[in-house]
Amino acid sequence: xxxxxxxxxxxxxxxxxxxxxxxxxxxxxxxxxxxxxxxxxxxxxxxxxxxxxxxxxxxxxxxxxxxxxxxxxxxxxxxxxxxxxxxxxxxxxxxxxxxxxxxxxxxxxxxxxxxxxxxxxxxxxxxxxxxxxxxxxxxxxxxxxxxxxxxxxxxxxxxxxxxxxxxxxxxxxxxxxxxxxxxxxxxxxxxxxxxxxxxxxxxxxxxxxxxxxxxxxxxxxxxxxxxxxxxxxxxxxxxxxxxxxxxxxxxxxxxxxxxxxxxxxxxxxxxxxxxxxxxxxxxxxxxxxxxxxxxxxxxxxxxxxxxxxxxxxxxxxxxxxxxxxxxxxxxxxxxxxxxxxxxxxxxxxxxxxxxxxxxxxxxxxxxxxxxxxxxxxxxxxxxxxxxxxxxxxxxxxxxxxxxxxxxxxxxxxxxxxxxxxxxxxxxxxxxxxxxxxxxxxxxxxxxxxxxxx
Numbered sequence: 001x002x003x004x005x006x007x008x009x010x011x012x013x014x015x016x017x018x019x020x021x022x023x024x025x026x027x028x029x030x031x032x033x034x035x036x037x038x039x040x041x042x043x044x045x046x047x048x049x050x051x052x053x054x055x056x057x058x059x060x061x062x063x064x065x066x067x068x069x070x071x072x073x074x075x076x077x078x079x080x081x082x083x084x085x086x087x088x089x090x091x092x093x094x095x096x097x098x099x100x101x102x103x104x105x106x107x108x109x110x111x112x113x114x115x116x117x118x119x120x121x122x123x124x125x126x127x128x129x130x131x132x133x134x135x136x137x138x139x140x141x142x143x144x145x146x147x148x149x150x151x152x153x154x155x156x157x158x159x160x161x162x163x164x165x166x167x168x169x170x171x172x173x174x175x176x177x178x179x180x181x182x183x184x185x186x187x188x189x190x191x192x193x194x195x196x197x198x199x200x201x202x203x204x205x206x207x208x209x210x211x212x213x214x215x216x217x218x219x220x221x222x223x224x225x226x227x228x229x230x231x232x233x234x235x236x237x238x239x240x241x242x243x244x245x246x247x248x249x250x251x252x253x254x255x256x257x258x259x260x261x262x263x264x265x266x267x268x269x270x271x272x273x274x275x276x277x278x279x280x281x282x283x284x285x286x287x288x289x290x291x292x293x294x295x296x297x298x299x300x301x302x303x304x305x306x307x308x309x310x311x312x313x314x315x316x317x318x319x320x321x322x323x324x325x326x327x328x329x330x331x332x333x334x335x336x337x338x339x340x341x342x343x344x345x346x347x348x349x350x351x352x353x354x355x356x357x358x359x360x361x362x363x364x365x366x367x368x369x370x371x372x373x374x375x376x377x378x379x380x381x382x383x384x385x386x387x388x389x390x391x392x393x394x395x396x397x398x399x400x401x402x403x404x405x406x407x408x409x410x411x412x413x414x415x416x417x418x419x420x421x422x423x424x425x426x427x428x429x430x431x432x433x434x435x436x437x438x439x440x441x442x443x444x445x446x447x448x449x450x451x452x453x
Contacts, residue, residue: 001123002098002187003045004090007036007052007060007105008080011337012326013259016310017287021339024258025106026059030267035258036060036105037067042112043103049093050105051075051086054221058346058450073218078227083181084238085230088194088205093220096188099126102235103182108267110254118251122184125153125247131193132184133240135177135248136255141167144259144320146179146236148248155246158236177248180255183235193245198238204230213451221451261285261303261319283316308341346450347371348426361438364388365419367427372420374448381435381442383411385419390427393420416446 009023018024025036033041040048048069052060054076064072075089087102094100101119109115122132133155135148147159147170158179162170170176194202208226240246256263265285273287281296288294288306296302303319305312314322329337342351348367355361367373367390375395385392385408392403395418396411403409411417413435421427445452 001045002047002049002094002100003043004087004100004102005036005039005043005048005050005105006083006086006102007050007056008077008086009106010080012323013320014261014264015322015326015329015337016307016312017305019339020337021055021343022059023056023106025104026056026063029264030108033067034063035108037063038108039103039105040064040067040069042109042115043101046071047073047098049073049075049090051077051090053080054078057219059344062344071218074220076219076221078222078224081227081230081232082234084194084198084201084233084235085205085227087183087235088191088202088230089209089220089222091187091191092205092209094187096186096191098187099123099184100187100190101182101184104257107180107182107255107257111252115251115253118249118253119184122249125249126184126186126189129186129189129245131190131240131243131246133246133248134180134182134251134253136180137250137252138171138176138178141171142178143167145257148177148179150175150177150248150250153247153249155240155248158241177250178255179236180251181257183240189245190239193239193243197242198231198233201231201233201238259320261305261314261322262316265303265316285316310336347373350431353430355438357438358436359434361433363431363433365429365431367392367419367421367429369421369424369426372449373418374443374445374450374452375416375418376446377416377444378413378435378442379444380413380437381433382413383417384432384434385409385411386430386432388428388430390421390425391423392427392429393422394418395420418447 007025009025011018011020011023014024017027026034028034030038050060050072057074057076091100118134125132135150141164143161143164146161148155149157149159208222208230211223211226213221258264276286277293277295279297281298282300284296284302284304286294286304289308292306294304294306301316303314303316326337342349348371351364353362353364387403387405387407389405394401394403394409397415401409
């Protein structure tokens with residue numbers, strides 16, 4: 001069996017913890033593990049394909065390696081086109097008779113023993129050339145999930161997210177399931193059904209696959225224009241709702257897609273994420289930066305999410321409205337929806353410590369052993385580097401210098417430069433950028449180990 005993990009996402013429903021470049025599946029909420037890592041551990045397999053955005057490639061690789069997955073095949077998308085193209089590309093990269101388990105990376109499953117039993121049943125059905133979906137036994141009339149109407153293991157209908165009254169009718173009827181977004185089928189069977197019901201998507205996906213950049217390590221990088229040429233659609237709309245070979249297996253597996261802070265809060269006790277002082281307060285869910293004390297007085301039923309650069313206060317039961325907050329931030333042009341103050345890069349991380357727009361920005365930069373940044377110039381800023389720990393090998397113009405702990409160097413704007421860590425320990429520097437513009441897009445790259453533009 002090949003496990004295909006879908007690790008995309010826009011980071012809107014759990015803002016400000018989740019951002020576009022750091023969506024919820026990578027946040028380490030559960031026993032210091034992320035939902036992505038728990039998905040890996042739940043689905044142990046020697047054959048693993050992760051479909052993700054190319055900007056999250058190294059973050060995915062680092063988190064997989066942390067839990068013992070050193071061999072991962074990747075399908076890297078320059079831009080998301082929904083689940084059907086992602087799954088099609090993964091299937092094109094697999095043997096046609098291979099059994100594929102498609103699973104999102106941002107869901108939680110608490111009953112792992114029952115999950116394995118359901119997976120075993122789904123696999124046996126998929127071997128008979130069927131498309132199998134997991135139907136979650138509903139525990140309340142949820143309006144945030146799609147539904148599947150079943151008759152035994154036969155699928156009668158797929159239903160859109162209902163209003164509360166309709167959801168109650170579904171629950172009362174006893175033959176409706178939540179749509180989990182998990183599927184099991186043979187790669188070739190899925191592609192055959194895709195050809196039947198969404199032929200344009202298959203043609204475009206095949207072209208993108210054949211034209212992709214491939215390497216010996218199992219990485220498949222789709223070209224931007226080829227990805228944009230694939231019609232964007234979900235697997236449900238493209239195939240599942242139209243196919244006559246779809247089956248559903250009932251799954252009482254303690255599942256949730258953790259699509260809001262209300263759902264997150266149900267899995268934790270008060271005070272689990274932060275040191276807080278509560279006076280006359282109750283039923284509040286608080287996540288704060290490590291070491292920060294959050295005090296509440298005379299308030300109840302609140303969700304308080306504090307990050308380094310943003311604070312969210314919401315009423316419990318209404319945290320679905322966070323998506324509207326994100327839309328307003330997007331309309332205002334705010335960068336708060338894209339990244340945290342700490343940003344993961346293929347060579348390491350950087351953290352913005354202080355910024356005064358139009359004057360300067362202060363960063364903490366950590367470069368992993370054996371890695372280096374691109375050879376680059378800046379048009380609008382000068383840079384001052386101070387080494388905090390480790391040894392920096394610096395290329396600056398025609399000069400190559402070594403900068404040790406407590407030493408510094410200066411990079412004028414317009415000068416080609418590169419920072420490298422040839423040592424065995426992380427290199428940490430403080431960078432002061434000075435200039436009228438210090439945006440992240442003020443970079444001209446001349447050489448890059450990671451094929452970035």
